[in-house]
Every structure is written in C-alpha cells, then in structure tokens.
Amino acid sequence: MSETKAKPEDFDWENIGFSYHDLPYRYRAYYKDGQWSEGGLEESSFMSVSEGAQVFHYGQEVFEGLKAYRRKDGGVNLFRPDMNIKRMNKSAARLVMPEFPEDKFIEACRAVVKANQDFVPPYGTGATLYLRPFMFGTTPMVGVKPADDFTLVIFATPVGAYYKGGLAPTAYETGAYDRAAHAGTGQAKTSGNYAASLLPGQNAHKAGFSDVVYLDPRLHENIEELGGANFFGITADGKFQTPKSPSILPSITKKSLLALAPEFGLEPEETVIPVADIDKFTEVGAMGTAAVISPVGSITHNGKKHVFFSETEVGPYTRKLYNRLTAIQFGDEKGPDGWVYDV
Ligand code: PLP
Numbered sequence: 001m002s003e004t005k006a007k008p009e010d011f012d013w014e015n016i017g018f019s020y021h022d023l024p025y026r027y028r029a030y031y032k033d034g035q036w037s038e039g040g041l042e043e044s045s046f047m048s049v050s051e052g053a054q055v056f057h058y059g060q061e062v063f064e065g066l067k068a069y070r071r072k073d074g075g076v077n078l079f080r081p082d083m084n085i086k087r088m089n090k091s092a093a094r095l096v097m098p099e100f101p102e103d104k105f106i107e108a109c110r111a112v113v114k115a116n117q118d119f120v121p122p123y124g125t126g127a128t129l130y131l132r133p134f135m136f137g138t139t140p141m142v143g144v145k146p147a148d149d150f151t152l153v154i155f156a157t158p159v160g161a162y163y164k165g166g167l168a169p170t171a172y173e174t175g176a177y178d179r180a181a182h183a184g185t186g187q188a189k190t191s192g193n194y195a196a197s198l199l200p201g202q203n204a205h206k207a208g209f210s211d212v213v214y215l216d217p218r219l220h221e222n223i224e225e226l227g228g229a230n231f232f233g234i235t236a237d238g239k240f241q242t243p244k245s246p247s248i249l250p251s252i253t254k255k256s257l258l259a260l261a262p263e264f265g266l267e268p269e270e271t272v273i274p275v276a277d278i279d280k281f282t283e284v285g286a287m288g289t290a291a292v293i294s295p296v297g298s299i300t301h302n303g304k305k306h307v308f309f310s311e312t313e314v315g316p317y318t319r320k321l322y323n324r325l326t327a328i329q330f331g332d333e334k335g336p337d338g339w340v341y342d343v
C-alpha cells in the first residue's frame with residue numbers, strides 16, 4: 001500500500017463529509033520502560049507494529065475527538081482540549097494504560113494543527129479540522145494482559161457534517177443490541193464500544209435510520225445515547241434533559257450545553273429518561289464533537305414512530321443551542337472562560 005497525501009486544493013470545503021484524509025503531519029509519542037518519549041511530528045501515516053501487538057487481539061485502545069475551528073480573523077481555536085485529555089486519561093485508567101501529560105497533549109494538538117494549517121477549512125464553510133488522538137498497546141503477546149508499551153498518535157482530517165443532512169432532522173430507531181454493559185466500558189472512549197455498535201448501526205442504516213438510540217443494558221427501559229453522540233430532549237415545560245447512566249460517554253458537548261441551556265431559559269437536568277416517556281419531548285437531538293447538534297426528527301421504538309417537533313424543520317431551542325455553541329467554537333461570540341484555546 002502506498003500513501004496518498006491530501007492536497008488543500010482537492011477539497012470542496014462545503015461538501016467534504018466525515019472521512020479520513022492523509023495529511024502531511026501527525027504527532028506521535030512512544031511509551032517504553034515506564035515513560036513517554038519526547039514525541040514529535042512525523043510524516044508517514046503508516047506505522048510499523050508487531051502482529052502480536054496487544055491492541056490487535058485484546059483491544060487495549062482509547063481515543064478522543066476534538067476540532068480546530070477557523071475564526072473570522074484567520075486564527076484557529078481549539079474547543080476545550082483540556083477536557084479531552086482529562087477524559088482520555090480516565091479512559092486509559094479503565095483500560096490499564098498510562099496517563100499522558102495534559103500540557104503536552106494540548107501543545108501536541110496545537111503542533112498538529114499548525115503543521116497542517118492549510119487543511120483547516122475556511123471560516124464560513126461550516127467545516128472544521130477534526131483531531132483524532134488515540135493510544136494503543138503495542139507489546140507483542142497472546143496471553144490476556146495489559147501491554148507494557150504504548151503508542152500515542154494525534155492525526156488530523158478535515159470534516160463536515162457527521163450525520164447526513166447536518167442540521168436537518170433525521171430518523172433514529174431503538175434497537176435490541178447494547179453497545180456497553182452496565183458496569184462495562186461505556187464511560188471510556190475505547191474501540192470495543194464502537195465495534196459493538198457496528199452491527200446495530202448497519203442494521204439501522206439498512207432500515208433507513210441515521211443511527212440507533214441505545215437503551216440501558218440492564219432493563220432496556222431507559223434511553224442511553226447514540227452510537228457516536230449523547231442524547232438530549234427538551235420538555236414542554238422548559239427542561240433540557242439528558243440521560244444519567246454509568247454506561248454512556250461523559251460528553252464534552254453535553255457538559256457545554258448543560259452550562260449554556262439556562263441562557264435560553266432552559267433548566268438543565270441529567271436524569272433517568274424512560275423510553276416510555278419520550279413523547280414528553282418537544283425537541284430531541286444528538287450532541288457530540290462530530291455530531292455537533294443534530295436534530296432527531298423521529299425515534300421508532302417497538303415499531304411505533306415518535307416524531308419530535310418536525311421531521312423536516314429544526315426546533316427553535318435546538319437551533320438556538322446550535323447557533324450559540326458554534327458561535328463560541330468559531331470565536332464569533334464569547335463563551336464561558338477557558339472554553340476556547342487559541343492555536
Ligand atoms: N457518546 C459517544 C458514544 C461518542 O462517541 C461521542 C463522541 O465523542 C459522544 C457521546 C459525544 O462526546 P463529545 O461531546 O465529548 O464529543
């Protein structure tokens with residue numbers, strides 16, 4: 001296989017979708033004998049790893065996702081990268097992997113954005129430069145145990161909307177499968193959770209849905225989250241509700257929207273959300289770094305379709321939250337202190 005490097009002129013920024021492109025530079029650091037190497041930028045997107053590497057057999061891997069946003073003044077913002085490294089270190093602890101230093105992570109993100117700056121999409125296109133940090137066990141082994149050696153990579157790829165249609169509502173279904181066990185790895189951002197979501201996700205796509213709304217793995221009674229985003233619903237009496245559960249990812253977008261909701265007169269609440277109660281929601285959405293805020297037009301549960309606000313129009317609160325969040329991320333409006341990092 002050979003490397004096909006992307007060129008900035010190849011991109012139609014307003015229509016780039018959400019896919020991998022091989023950019024000139026990525027950051028890598030290596031953990032050996034109990035410490036991280038200095039780390040630095042590397043050009044090749046290919047890595048040489050033993051066939052026995054832990055990650056290929058027992059899935060010792062954690063990852064993150066964050067974005068770089070081109071501002072109107074030409075500069076570039078990162079959104080809450082401190083939260084990504086804190087969560088990555090928590091995921092790493094669950095998977096018996098080493099911590100990576102917070103400051104070093106943020107500087108490495110900056111270095112990757114700077115080195116690939118021609119690929120940060122222009123302001124006003126809605127596109128962003130997605131950063132994908134990940135760490136995996138490289139020690140060759142066949143016995144089930146944690147690796148001793150790890151590689152951390154941060155690559156970047158320009159992206160547009162994750163769910164087809166962007167801010168257009170799409171249809172979802174609940175499913176019979178779980179993505180994570182009650183006391184399993186749902187709170188960790190680790191590849192196994194996503195492997196478990198592939199079949200239900202594919203079934204949902206074949207049936208014409210954007211994704212699955214997972215239910216709690218013990219009872220299948222309460223809403224959890226989507227395959228790649230957290231869930232929110234707005235009630236008729238002005239609550240911004242999002243599920244409380246030990247088996248979902250602690251989303252940075254969710255934490256941010258819980259903080260912003262009161263600006264729009266919404267009362268933020270993390271609570272158990274029975275699927276039997278979903279008709280209480282006047283608007284429903286998916287939220288995440290890739291998903292941003294994606295309106296959920298309908299959820300089909302046990303063969304019955306529940307429509308929220310509209311299957312074609314974006315609800316007023318969803319639009320207000322989307323506009324406010326993206327205005328902060330792109331630097332058009334000031335948000336709470338410490339949310340935006342200049343690259
Ligand atoms: N839930 C899952 C399963 C995800 O993959 C993601 C994406 O990162 C989220 C929620 C949203 O998290 P965040 O807002 O931190 O991107």
Ligand code: COI
Pocket residue numbers: 064065066227228229288289290291
């Ligand atoms: C993200 O939003 O950053 C994610 O990692 C979700 C993934 C499904 C693309």
